[in-house]
Structure formats: structure tokens, C-alpha cells
Amino acid sequence: MGWAGPSATRQIADLGADVIKVESCQYPDWFRGTDTRPPYHDEVLYEKAHWFQLMNRNKRGVTLDLTTAAGLALVKRLVADADVVIDNYAADVMPRLGLSVDQLHAINPRLVIVTMPAFGMSSIWSGVRAYGSTLEQASGLPSVNGGPDDPPTMLHAALGDPLGGLNGAAALLLGVAHQKLTGLGQHIDLSQVQCMLPLVAPFVIEQSATGATSPRLGNRHPDHVPHGCFPALGIDQWITIAVRSDDEWQALTRIMRRRDLAEDTSLATAAGRRHAEDRIEEAVRQWTKTVRPDVAMNTLQRAGIAAGVARLPGDLPADPHLVATGHWQAVDRALVGPHLLPSVGWREDGATHPPKIRATAPTLGQHNVEILG
Known part of the structure; x- marks a missing residue:
């Protein structure tokens, strides 16, 4: 849900994996802009959220009510034939649904399971729920950003989510490599806040070595002037x-x-x-x-x-570098219409353009019949 987990699976989907996104009509991905007011339903706003289009391209989507026996049976059927299950819920959600790590492995022993709650599955804070901005604060990063007289300064980009997502994708690929070599599954316990700590590590090292950290400089630099x-x-x-x-x-x-x-x-x-x-x-x-x-x-x-x-966001579609590399791809999605999506940041050997986006983000339950029958 949201950014971190879908970002991880989007990286894998961009590489060609068949990713099935499981939502429910009662609790859809909140990146759809979940809202209880009438326009949300009457104007189908849950299909028009721009962030959702970005995070969920190249995926298929189904809707299941996991609080019912029928919904649970269907998701277990998917698990039995899957290589990987990944979630970024709080640590207690999947076990409460009857989908704990042990229960999933009982269905499919070769399954790679990636869990990525804010503070991991086994820490003293494992039950704490958090968003990307919470993770940013917990990492200590705001205390080293900004100017010398500023309060702790956030980046206002929920940085914990994309960093957690990138690490989640890497962890997932590591698990699949292990699976291919051994035929065995495993559980990878990812802590999203720890994915942010490399950004703060130099200051931790400085503090531990000298007893203090360098002053905050805003846009200035300790060595270069101006x-x-x-x-x-x-x-x-x-x-x-x-x-x-x-x-x-x-x-x-x-x-x-x-x-x-x-x-x-x-x-x-x-x-x-x-x-x-x-x-x-x-x-x-x-x-x-x-x-x-x-x-x-x-x-x-x-x-x-x-x-x-x-650059301003409105400048980027015409940016000479991005145009030359074919970064922006024109797509057309139901209920959104024509729009641009960014490509991956890499090119295969000999290619002049990035891989083509195969599919736009799924509408709610779009592939129910195709996948569930």
C-alpha cells in the first residue's frame, strides 16, 4: 500500500516480473486518495490519483476481502503458485489475517517473503505504525538538514518510502537468487527506518569520533565557497x-x-x-x-x-536530456486519459531508449476474472 511496498514491486515489474497487486474494495490502496465523501465514489476519484498511476504501472490487480473465508482461500491459492509475497503493512496486520510468515510457508515452502514495516518485525518498536515522514524524523535526518538557526528540517518528500522501496526491491531479488540456487524460501525482515540510516551515518560517525557534529549550513558547503x-x-x-x-x-x-x-x-x-x-x-x-x-x-x-x-515539474517534459533519452512515455489509462509516465533510469546494452511501459496501473479489481476465474 502507499509508496514503499508498491515502489519495491514496481521495480520488479519494470524488470518483467508478473506482479499481482491485492487490494480490497473496503480498504483500497490509500494512494488512490481514499475519501468517504460522495465525490470520491460518484466521480470515481479512486481511479484518478496521479501517484497511484506512477507506483503501479506494469502490474495486474485483484480485489479480495481477506476478512472472509472465501477471500482468504483465494489469496492462499495465489500464494501456492507464487515466488514472492511482499507487504509493507504494520507488523501485526498479516498475522491477524491468518497470513503470518509461518502460515505462508506452510502453503508454499519455497516462498520468498519480504516484510517491510517501519521498524521491522522483531524490534521493540515493531508494533509502531509510521509513514515516510515519520521514518525521516526517526532516522535523525531532519536534525542535520536546514540552516544553523532552523528547527529540524524535513525534505517534505516522505523520503523513507522510496528508500524503503529501493531496498525492498534489492532484498526481494536477493531472496529470489537464493531461491533459484537452493530451491528454498526465506523470510526477509526489512526495517524501513534502517534503510534511511546511510544518509545519516556520516554524522553518527562524526559524533562518535569527535563528540560533536558539524554545524548545519543550509545550501552552503563546508569547503566550497560560494x-x-x-x-x-x-x-x-x-x-x-x-x-x-x-x-x-x-x-x-x-x-x-x-x-x-x-x-x-x-x-x-x-x-x-x-x-x-x-x-x-x-x-x-x-x-x-x-x-x-x-x-x-x-x-x-x-x-x-x-x-x-x-527544474520545476512543468519544465521536465521538455528537458533536453530527458527528451533525448526518451525518458517520458505517453500512455492512456481508463478514467485518467492521456498522460506521461517516467521510465526507469537505466538502458539495456545497445538500447537507445528505456524499456517500454507494458501496462498502466490497474483499475480496482481489473484482473479479477483473468486471475481468479
């Missing part, structure tokens, strides 16, 4: 710039036509520029505000300075 995101010409247009050496600093001053900064010996080194960071950033802003972001990016990159446009 380093940040600056307004460009146009409405809500921005460009990121990172000056990584003293030579790059001189190149930037030439581009900005700021001979006064170039000749200021106090700014010749990163350490010196650190003491004048506010003044330097204001000078950069005065230049970037007069230049369109792509022009600024190309000019800076030609001079060897790291720079990139902070």
Missing part, C-alpha cells in the same frame, strides 16, 4: 552553483564581470571567502537575476564551474 541556489531571470527560476577551487572562483568573477572581487586578495582562497560569504552570495545573486537559468548553467559549465538549473 555554494548555493540563486534566483535567475524569470518567474520562480533558480540555478545552483558550486565553486570548488580558487581557479573556479576567478572564472566566476570573470563571468560576472566583477574585477573588484577578482582582485580582492582576501577572497583568493576558500577560507578567505568563507568570511565574506554573505557579500559574495549577494554579488552572485545580482548577476544570476539578469540571466536565464539555462544560459547561466551553460556559461558556467563551459568555464568548468559546477552549475545546474533547479
Whole structure:
């Protein structure tokens, strides 16, 4: 449900696996935008949620009421013929339905079972329910984001979900490899919060080694000056710039036509520029505000300075790189209509474009007859 589990299975579906998504009419995937108000049903809004289209392409879908004997019997029939079962429910949900790890393995001993609750199946917090934003807080990441005077700063992207999903896909593939080699099933217990800890690990190491962590810098950098995101010409247009050496600093001053900064010996080194960071950033802003972001990016990159446009979602379908690689695929789904979906980020050897999206996200119960008979 939601993002983490469906993201994991979408990676596998994109690789060609036959993924069957099990929902119920009583409790559909909440990424459908579940709502009890009349428009949700009258306008079929549960089929129009954009996030659901992204997470569930290339899958088939059935609806089963697992609280009934008939529904439970049908899902067990699917399990008997499956290679993998994966869920991202809280730790107690599947056992309460009569689908614990032991019960599933009793049906199919070669089954790879991936469970991915927020804090794993066996920790002291295993019964705690959480969303991606909860995981972000529990990981400690907000405490190292933001500026020095900010409160803990979230990314507002529920980062725990996609990271849990990527790790879930890797864990699933590991289980299948083991299954192919040995013929045996296994249970993989994934803790979504622990999937986030590599992002925080450098700060944990620093704290354990020195007794403190480095101050938060916002968009600034501990070594590179200037380093940040600056307004460009146009409405809500921005460009990121990172000056990584003293030579790059001189190149930037030439581009900005700021001979006064170039000749200021106090700014010749990163350490010196650190003491004048506010003044330097204001000078950069005065230049970037007069230049369109792509022009600024190309000019800076030609001079060897790291720079990139902070793209807006509406800009991405026309982004030259994404267009050249065929990243966006046009699809047409019932009740949604024509729209774009992103491709996977990889290409097979010799291919100029990514694999074609085989199917749009299933409508609720779309494949009931096909799969269940």
C-alpha cells in the first residue's frame, strides 16, 4: 500500500516480473486518495490519483476481502503458485489475517517473503505504525538538514518510502537468487527506518569520533565557497552553483564581470571567502537575476564551474536530456486519459531508449476474472 511496498514491486515489474497487486474494495490502496465523501465514489476519484498511476504501472490487480473465508482461500491459492509475497503493512496486520510468515510457508515452502514495516518485525518498536515522514524524523535526518538557526528540517518528500522501496526491491531479488540456487524460501525482515540510516551515518560517525557534529549550513558547503541556489531571470527560476577551487572562483568573477572581487586578495582562497560569504552570495545573486537559468548553467559549465538549473515539474517534459533519452512515455489509462509516465533510469546494452511501459496501473479489481476465474 502507499509508496514503499508498491515502489519495491514496481521495480520488479519494470524488470518483467508478473506482479499481482491485492487490494480490497473496503480498504483500497490509500494512494488512490481514499475519501468517504460522495465525490470520491460518484466521480470515481479512486481511479484518478496521479501517484497511484506512477507506483503501479506494469502490474495486474485483484480485489479480495481477506476478512472472509472465501477471500482468504483465494489469496492462499495465489500464494501456492507464487515466488514472492511482499507487504509493507504494520507488523501485526498479516498475522491477524491468518497470513503470518509461518502460515505462508506452510502453503508454499519455497516462498520468498519480504516484510517491510517501519521498524521491522522483531524490534521493540515493531508494533509502531509510521509513514515516510515519520521514518525521516526517526532516522535523525531532519536534525542535520536546514540552516544553523532552523528547527529540524524535513525534505517534505516522505523520503523513507522510496528508500524503503529501493531496498525492498534489492532484498526481494536477493531472496529470489537464493531461491533459484537452493530451491528454498526465506523470510526477509526489512526495517524501513534502517534503510534511511546511510544518509545519516556520516554524522553518527562524526559524533562518535569527535563528540560533536558539524554545524548545519543550509545550501552552503563546508569547503566550497560560494555554494548555493540563486534566483535567475524569470518567474520562480533558480540555478545552483558550486565553486570548488580558487581557479573556479576567478572564472566566476570573470563571468560576472566583477574585477573588484577578482582582485580582492582576501577572497583568493576558500577560507578567505568563507568570511565574506554573505557579500559574495549577494554579488552572485545580482548577476544570476539578469540571466536565464539555462544560459547561466551553460556559461558556467563551459568555464568548468559546477552549475545546474533547479527544474520545476512543468519544465521536465521538455528537458533536453530527458527528451533525448526518451525518458517520458505517453500512455492512456481508463478514467485518467492521456498522460506521461517516467521510465526507469537505466538502458539495456545497445538500447537507445528505456524499456517500454507494458501496462498502466490497474483499475480496482481489473484482473479479477483473468486471475481468479
